[in-house]
Amino acid sequence: MSLLKRIESPADLKKLSRDQFPELCQEIRELIIEVVSHVGGHLASNLGVVELTVALQYLLNTPDDKIVWDTSNQAYTHKLLTGRREQFHTVRQFGGISGFCKREESIYDTFNAGHAGTGVSAAVGFVEAREQLGKSNKVVCVVGDGALTAGMTLEGLQHAGDMGRDCVVILNDNQMSISRNVGAISAYLNRTFTGEFYTRLREETSQLLETIPQIGEPVKRMAIRAEELAKGFLLPGLLFEELGFRYVGPIDGHNFEHLLPTLENVLKLKGPTLLHVITKKGLGFQPAMKNPVWFHACSPFDAKTGQPMKKPGHPSYSSIAAKTLIRQAKKDNRVVVITAAMCEGTGMSEFEKEFPSRLIDVGIAEQHAVTYAAGLAADNMRPVICMYSTFLQRAYDQVVHDVATQNLPVTFCIDRGGLVAEDGT
Secondary structure, X not given: OXXXXXXXXXXXXXXXXXXXXXXXXXXXXXXXXXXXXHHOEOOHHHHHOHHHHHXXXXXXXXXXXXXXXXXXXXXXXXXXXXXXXXXXXXOOOOOOOOOOOOOOOOOOOOOOOOOOOOHHHHHHHHHHHHHHHOOOOOEEEEEEHHHHHOHHHHHHHHHHHHHOOOEEEEEEEOOOOOOOOOOHHHHHHHHHHHOHHHHHHHHHHHHHHHOOOOOHHHHHHHHHHHHHHHHHHHOOOHHHHHOOOEEEEEEEOXXXXXXXXXXXXXXXXXXXEEXXXXXXXXXXXXXXXXXXXXXXXXXXXXXXXXXXXXXXXXXXXXXXXXXXXXXXXXXXXOEEEEEOOOOOOOOOHHHHHHOHHHEEEOOOOHHHHHHHHHHHHHOOOEEEEEEEHHHHHHHHHHHHHHHHOOOOOOEEEEEOOOOOOOOOO
C-alpha cells in the first residue's frame, strides 16, 4: 500500500517516520498532477508547498491548532492529508470538493478564502479568540509573497505585532522576491537564533538586565538593537522585526532537514514570529517549473508533455479586448492599462508586449488601483482598469467616492461576472 493511502487524517501522518516524508511527497505530487491534468486547477502553487504542508500537519495538533491558508488555492496537499483523498478527483467539479478551503467541507478548514490578503487578519482573529476563551492552541498563517502587496496583509501584520501574542506567520516565498540567499550560513543562523540555548540565553539576559538599576534598560535596548543589526546584515527580515515580529529565515521549504527542526523551534517561541520559507512553484513537474504562470490556474493538459488538451480555436474575448486597447493606445498616448496582479488572467499580456511602459501592474492592491486610476484621469490621462469582478468588489468605495462622484474618465474592463465564456469574459 502506498504511504498516501494510509493517511485518512493528520493522526495517521504522525505514525510515519520522518525518513518516509520524501516518498510521501512524491506520491502527493503524482496524484495532484494526475488529477489536475484531467480537471484543471491550481497546479504550480500546490506543487510548491507539499513539504511545508506535510511538516505543518506533522508538527501541529490540527484541528485544535489552527492553520489559516491565505487565498487557499494552494491547499490541495492539506485536503489530501485531512480525509479528502478519495474525493480529490472531484476537485472544482459540480458536486465535488472545493478548490479552496471551505469550513462546511471539513473541520480542518479553519477559514473560507479565495482572495489574497485575508489570511493574516483572520489568523489575528483566531489569536484573539484563543486569548478571550482561555485556550492554548497554536495559530499559524501561511501567506504567499504576492499577498504582501495587499494592504490588508500589512494591516494584519502590524496589528499582530502590536498585540505581541503567540502566533506564527509563514511567508511562502516562491518568487525569490525577498531573498535569494538560502545557503549554509543562513541555515546555520536560523538554527542558532531559534534554538533552545539561544532563546533561553536571550530571555535570561533580558530578565537580568531589567533588575539592574539605571543602566539595565539602556543596555537591554542596545543588545536588542545589536541583534537586529546583525540580522539585518545577514538575514532579510528587518521590516518584519520593525513590525513587532521575530523574523526567522529564509530557509529551504523543500528540505526536511532544515524545515522540520526550524519549524519545530519556531512553534515553541513566544510572541509573533515570521518564518520565511523559500519554495519553487511547480516543483516535480518540469513544464510547470518552466511556465508557472500558465500552470498557476490551468485547464486540462497532457500529464506527460504539459501541453493543453484543447487546441486554441477562435480568439478569446480577452485577446479581442487587448487588441482593441492596443489600437486605442496607438491613437491616443494618454491610454494606460492598470491591472492588479492579473495581467495574464485579464488577457493584457499582448498589450504589455506592445506598450510595456503603459501597462501598470500595481500588485494585489485593488483599492489603490482604482484611486491611482482616478489620479491619472484627473490629470487628463485615459486609464483603463482590467480586473476580475470578484476582486473589484474590494474597491467599491473607491469606484463610487474617487471615480464616480468626480465624473472622471476611467474605463473599467471587468470579467468573471455572472455566466461567462470559457476565458471568463
